[in-house]
Amino acid sequence: MIRTVPGLDLDGSIRDTLTRGVLWPSWVVTAALVVPFLFGVTVPPVVQYVPLVASVLVLGLPHGAIDHLALPRVRGDDPTLRAIAGVFALYGVLGVAYAAVWFFLPAAAFVFFILLTWAHWGQGDLYALLAVADVDYLDTRLRRALAVVVRGGLPMLVPLVFFPGWYRRVADALVSLFALASTAQLEWAFQFETRLVLGAVYGLVVFGYLTMGYLGSTVGRSTWAVDAAETLLLITFFAVVPPVLAVGVYFCVWHAYRHIARLLPLEPNSRAALDDHRLRPALARFAREATPLTLASIVLLAGFSLLVPNPPADLLGWIGLYLVLIAVLTLPHVAVVTLMDREQGVWTTGR
Numbered sequence: 001m002i003r004t005v006p007g008l009d010l011d012g013s014i015r016d017t018l019t020r021g022v023l024w025p026s027w028v029v030t031a032a033l034v035v036p037f038l039f040g041v042t043v044p045p046v047v048q049y050v051p052l053v054a055s056v057l058v059l060g061l062p063h064g065a066i067d068h069l070a071l072p073r074v075r076g077d078d079p080t081l082r083a084i085a086g087v088f089a090l091y092g093v094l095g096v097a098y099a100a101v102w103f104f105l106p107a108a109a110f111v112f113f114i115l116l117t118w119a120h121w122g123q124g125d126l127y128a129l130l131a132v133a134d135v136d137y138l139d140t141r142l143r144r145a146l147a148v149v150v151r152g153g154l155p156m157l158v159p160l161v162f163f164p165g166w167y168r169r170v171a172d173a174l175v176s177l178f179a180l181a182s183t184a185q186l187e188w189a190f191q192f193e194t195r196l197v198l199g200a201v202y203g204l205v206v207f208g209y210l211t212m213g214y215l216g217s218t219v220g221r222s223t224w225a226v227d228a229a230e231t232l233l234l235i236t237f238f239a240v241v242p243p244v245l246a247v248g249v250y251f252c253v254w255h256a257y258r259h260i261a262r263l264l265p266l267e268p269n270s271r272a273a274l275d276d277h278r279l280r281p282a283l284a285r286f287a288r289e290a291t292p293l294t295l296a297s298i299v300l301l302a303g304f305s306l307l308v309p310n311p312p313a314d315l316l317g318w319i320g321l322y323l324v325l326i327a328v329l330t331l332p333h334v335a336v337v338t339l340m341d342r343e344q345g346v347w348t349t350g351r
Contacts, residue, residue, distance in 0.1 A: 007131075007343070007344035007345045008127075008130045008131045008344060008345055008346065009131075010131050010132065010265060011275060013274070013275050013276075013277060014265055014271065014274045014275055015131075015132055015134065016277070017274045017275075017277050017278075017279055018132050018261045018264075018274065018279075019132060019133075020279075021261075021279035022132070022257055022258060022260075022261040022279075023128070023132060023133075023258075025253060025257070026253050026254045026257060026258070027230070027233070029249065029253045030233055030234070030237050030249070030250070030253070030254065031233060033237065033241055033245075033246075033249060034233070034236055034237050034240060034241065037240040037241050037242075038236075038240055043242075043245070045244070045316075046315065047245075048242050048244045048245035048248075049244060049245075049248070049315060049316075049319055050245075050248070051245060051248030051249045051251070051252055052244065052247070052248035052251070052319055052322070052323075053248075053319075054248075054252065055248060055251055055252050055256070056298060056301075056322065057294065058252060059251075059252040059253070059256040059257055059260065060248075060251050060252050060256050060326075061294055061297055061298075061326070062256075062260075062287070062290040062291075062294045063255075063256035063257075063259045063260050063290075064259075064329060064330075064333040064336075065289075065290035065291075065292075065293040065294045065297070066263060066286070066289045066290050066293070067087055067091075067332075067333060067336040068083075068084045068087040068088060068293075069084070069267075069289060070263050070266060070336065070340065071083065071086075071087055071336050071339060071340065072084070073266040073267060074266055074339075074340045074343045074344060075343055087336065090332050090335055090336070091329070091332040093332075094331045094332040094335060095328045095329060095331065095332050098112075098327065098328050098331045099328045102177075102178055102324055102327070102328070103178055103309075106174070106175040106177070106178040106179050107175055107179075107185050107186060109327070110171055110174050110175055110186075111186070113174075113323075113327040113330070114156055116327070116330055116331060116334060117152070117155075117156055117327075117330065118149075118152035118153060118156040118157070119148060119152055119334070120152070120330060120333070120334045120337065121151065121152045121154075121155055121156070121255050122147065122148030122149060122150070122151040122152025122153070123148055123152070123334070123337060123338075123341065124255050124258055124259050124262075124337070125147070125148075125151035125152075125255075125258070126138070126144055126147050126148050126151065126346065127258075127262055127341070127344075127346055128258045128261075128262075129147060129151075129227060130144075130346065131262070131344075132258075132261070133223050133226050133227065134223055135213070135217075135223040135224070135226075135227060136216075136217055136218055136223065137212065137213045137216035137217045137218070137224065138213075139216070139349055140349050141347055141349055143212065143216075144346070144347065144349070146205070146208075146209050146212070147209065149205060149209075150205060150206050150209045150231065151231070153202055153205075153206075154231070154234040154235060154238055155234070155238060155246070155247055155250050155255075157198060157199075157202055158202075158234075158235060158238035158239055159238050159243035159246065159247065160189070160190075160195060160198070161195045161198065161199040161202075161239075162238070162239045162240075163242065163243045164190040164195060166242060166243045166244065167190065167243060168186075168190050169316070170243070170244065170316075170319075170320070170323070171186065173316045173317060173319060173320030173323075174320045174323055174324055174327075176310060176317075176320070177308045177309070177310050177311075177312065177317070177320055177321060177324065178308060178309055178310070179309075179310075206231065206235070209231075210224075210227075210228050210231065213227055213228070214228075234250075237250075238250075244319070259337075260283070260286055262340075263286065264282045264283070264286060267282075267285065267286075269281075269282075269285060270282035270285050270286070297325070297329065300325065301321065301322060301325050304321060304324070304325055305318075305321055308321065308324075
């Protein structure tokens, strides 16, 4: 059965439901966490790990657990065994290939993970800006690519600029699972001069992006205000909140939750619930569909711990192993989301 599915043209009632139920919570949680750290509050590392640990079951890991259903649905088809098998094959090929890179070139695999996540998290925010925030000034591929660079750089680059020690500690936790050597070959990235240059260039890009949006908006500047406020909020968030805590919170309540919001209108019953301003039934249906592969991923994590040359010996080591699993799953997930972008016209601008 072929049916019509929404692309960037969400119905107003669905957009309102997602704004209140998805965007607003992400704004509130992020802003609320900024305040105590602005006043110098500190928390022990074990507390900082909580959101990442919670993401195994809550929003984070599950957000990609229905890719096998999402891709057929975004094409307007009912999921068939052939379509589902195709997505599983994609995961198998890309995931195994990337896992092999971790075993043989872990430092390079880490750098690729950062760049891949930069692109993917920017990609996720771009869809939210177009479909939910309904911005009008991202009307060319170049401007949309600029949005991806800016939004993806918030969680990936800003912590490096402000917390190089923590950034390197996490990098070492990932790389040391596969090699006795640390990230010494990446020392240049953590040096003050490098971070100063990266921060200055990125700051100019952000300024140019926000200026472009302000000057380019043609239907009032309310949507630009949302974009600008989110950007500035996240800059502050990642500049003051310790990276492990900040990235864990962002992964759950920002990136993963917004991706789930993108998936909900693709399923007819969930779309009807959203159209009726009922978010909870749609989320419950998603949770049921995501549970089997979320549990399978946890089993995969346990098996992965037996394969790495240097199994994790402490909590940070297990966090590192979990992040490597996320990395391995992210590559095929990005491929699926890129195909979704094409089907939904994310890059279709005519220019």
